Amino acid sequence: MDVFRVFDCLNYVPNLVVGMEAAGKAGGVVEAAISYTGDVSDRTRTQYNLQYYLDLAEELVKAQAHVLCIKVEAAISYTGDVSDRTRTQYNLQYYLDLAEELVKAQAHVLCIKDMAGVLKPEAAKLLVGALRDKFPDIPIHVHTHDTAGAGVASMLECAKAGADVVDAAVDSMSGMTSQPSMGAIVASLQGTQYDTGMRAELFFYL
Numbered sequence: 001m002d003v004f005r006v007f008d009c010l011n012y013v014p015n016l017v018v019g020m021e022a023a024g025k026a027g028g029v030v031e032a033a034i035s036y037t038g039d040v041s042d043r044t045r046t047q048y049n050l051q052y053y054l055d056l057a058e059e060l061v062k063a064q065a066h067v068l069c070i071k072v073e074a075a076i077s078y079t080g081d082v083s084d085r086t087r088t089q090y091n092l093q094y095y096l097d098l099a100e101e102l103v104k105a106q107a108h109v110l111c112i113k114d115m116a117g118v119l120k121p122e123a124a125k126l127l128v129g130a131l132r133d134k135f136p137d138i139p140i141h142v143h144t145h146d147t148a149g150a151g152v153a154s155m156l157e158c159a160k161a162g163a164d165v166v167d168a169a170v171d172s173m174s175g176m177t178s179q180p181s182m183g184a185i186v187a188s189l190q191g192t193q194y195d196t197g198m199r200a201e202l203f204f205y206l
Helices: 013-025 050-062 092-104 121-134 151-161 182-189 200-205
Strands: 003-006 029-033 067-069 073-077 109-114 140-144
Touching (some): 013 050, 092 109, 092 121, 109 121, 182 200
């Protein structure tokens, strides 16, 4: 692991600098992320306009950023249970329609953000599979928390259904309100067509 993306949702530079300095001291490549909001093509804006982002980028470069990152990753906040066919709200069609709007708005990546850890394995398979069928060329990124204890199983289903990226945490910091275990995911996929090529035993010592 050599690239460290450091971001602050409010673009608060003092917070960014703390992470940037730590990553730099560890010998990592510091990727300073600019959280984008608004529309810089709207010349009437007085906040979050082009000059705001240029000034922010200048501060990050002065703080020794190796890479500047501006990435439009459209996040779909997941709630409910798409595997429950009786639902009339927040069902599978709702998420497909939302994703279509985000793709039309020029999203580079579709992200399913399961901030409450409620994405069950069956629902994960249905949702990611449907998104992959509808948008075969756009990357799909899944972020979850292991609150319900099903995170590893859900991420395995996401991988099999066509997700390009699933978030995980090193074993010692995984589980519960953190992300599911990276070691468990890597070990579960070894020897399959989804093999990550990583050595699961390495995560035991982190």
